[in-house]
Amino acid sequence: MFKRVIQLFLILLGGTLGFVYIPKIILLLNFGNDIPRWFESPFSGMVIGALIVALLTFWFVDSLVNLLKAFEDRIIKAPVTDVVFGTIGLVFGLVISFLIQLPLSGLNIAGISTVLPIFIYIFLGYFFFQVGFKKRDELIGLFHLPARSREKKRDVKSEGTQQTDFVPYKIFDTSVIIDGRIADICQTGFLEGTMVIPHFVLEELQHIADSSDVLKRNRGRRGLDILNKIQKDHSIHVDLYEGDYDDITEVDSKLVRLAKAMGGIVVTNDFNLNKVCEFQGVRVLNINDLANAVKPVVLPGEELQVQVIKDGKEQNQGVGYLDDGTMIVVEEGHRYIGKTIDVIITSVLQTSAGRMIFAKPKLLEKAL
Numbered sequence: 001m002f003k004r005v006i007q008l009f010l011i012l013l014g015g016t017l018g019f020v021y022i023p024k025i026i027l028l029l030n031f032g033n034d035i036p037r038w039f040e041s042p043f044s045g046m047v048i049g050a051l052i053v054a055l056l057t058f059w060f061v062d063s064l065v066n067l068l069k070a071f072e073d074r075i076i077k078a079p080v081t082d083v084v085f086g087t088i089g090l091v092f093g094l095v096i097s098f099l100i101q102l103p104l105s106g107l108n109i110a111g112i113s114t115v116l117p118i119f120i121y122i123f124l125g126y127f128f129f130q131v132g133f134k135k136r137d138e139l140i141g142l143f144h145l146p147a148r149s150r151e152k153k154r155d156v157k158s159e160g161t162q163q164t165d166f167v168p169y170k171i172f173d174t175s176v177i178i179d180g181r182i183a184d185i186c187q188t189g190f191l192e193g194t195m196v197i198p199h200f201v202l203e204e205l206q207h208i209a210d211s212s213d214v215l216k217r218n219r220g221r222r223g224l225d226i227l228n229k230i231q232k233d234h235s236i237h238v239d240l241y242e243g244d245y246d247d248i249t250e251v252d253s254k255l256v257r258l259a260k261a262m263g264g265i266v267v268t269n270d271f272n273l274n275k276v277c278e279f280q281g282v283r284v285l286n287i288n289d290l291a292n293a294v295k296p297v298v299l300p301g302e303e304l305q306v307q308v309i310k311d312g313k314e315q316n317q318g319v320g321y322l323d324d325g326t327m328i329v330v331e332e333g334h335r336y337i338g339k340t341i342d343v344i345i346t347s348v349l350q351t352s353a354g355r356m357i358f359a360k361p362k363l364l365e366k367a368l
Contacts, residue, residue, distance in 0.1 A: 007054070010061070011050050014049040015050035016049070017049050018045040018046045019043070019049065021045070023044075086130075090128060094124070094125050097124045168263055169194050169264035172195060173201060173266060174205060175273075177227060178205070178226070186230055196262070196264060197239070199241060200245075200254055201251060206220070252272075252273050259277070259282045264283075265285055269287045269288050292350055292355050298357055299348070300347055302344070304359065306340070307340040308337050312329050312330075312333070316333070318336055319333075328357045329358050330359050331360045332360060332361060336361060341361055344359060344362050345358070
């Protein structure tokens, strides 16, 4: 049906062009009395033009229909923000083109008053469409988010009126979703505001869940289960950001760009992404920092009981773990592998990647 509509439109267009131009072309060719007079009639030109286009449609109408359908599919699959801002840019470009061609229409110079306006419409329309399409996130941030972050909202309560600042968006990365602890953190209310799940993060999770590797597949499916758990919790406000950055391939780089555009905060447990965000001036919340902050405080000189389970990296070192998973490196602990011993804490090293405790056996301390 769509193909027939296109053919009918092209035939009507051919008939209109034939009605206007074919009689003029015949007069210019000056056939004289070699052709009938009715052939010079505009209505004859309309029939000839329609027939010519009708014959030509058999060669290119299929390609034209496929092109239009491909364009339609791309528009349907594109995020609504891309379509809206691209359309706004196109309209803006056409308005500017109209204002530019107004003084040109008064010129009687061949080519300038006819051809140049067409070129201006096409060029500026395409240019501003690309600007609106590719700069959508910056435009959203320019007209919406920063303005909200600068303004203070008034929250009227029964006790009185108080002012609260705008709560930045929390943007989740893939690692923090797979980790799973983020669901419990959200339920406790430690994270305020809207939790943003970018579509490209969701695609990466789906790709991991479809992996042939069993471990990766289980991690991906765990991440999807965590997302469903967060979304079903009505106390947590979750938004899916459908935009993307086609000029960037790395998901982490897309997260940093999105956080800059939205004025949001990246939530992660990836040590490297944490450093990249800090370097580029993007606020970041690392749940490992939160986990380390709520762990029991251990000070040098305190005594602990630990089971040494394996060798350390350095010679004669042994390694054990606390109940919360904190690793303890026991100097001269190699001889105690498989045993539970009392140790004395010598130092504590705490970073965003985790916490390490260094100790030495209490028995060795007594021997000295």
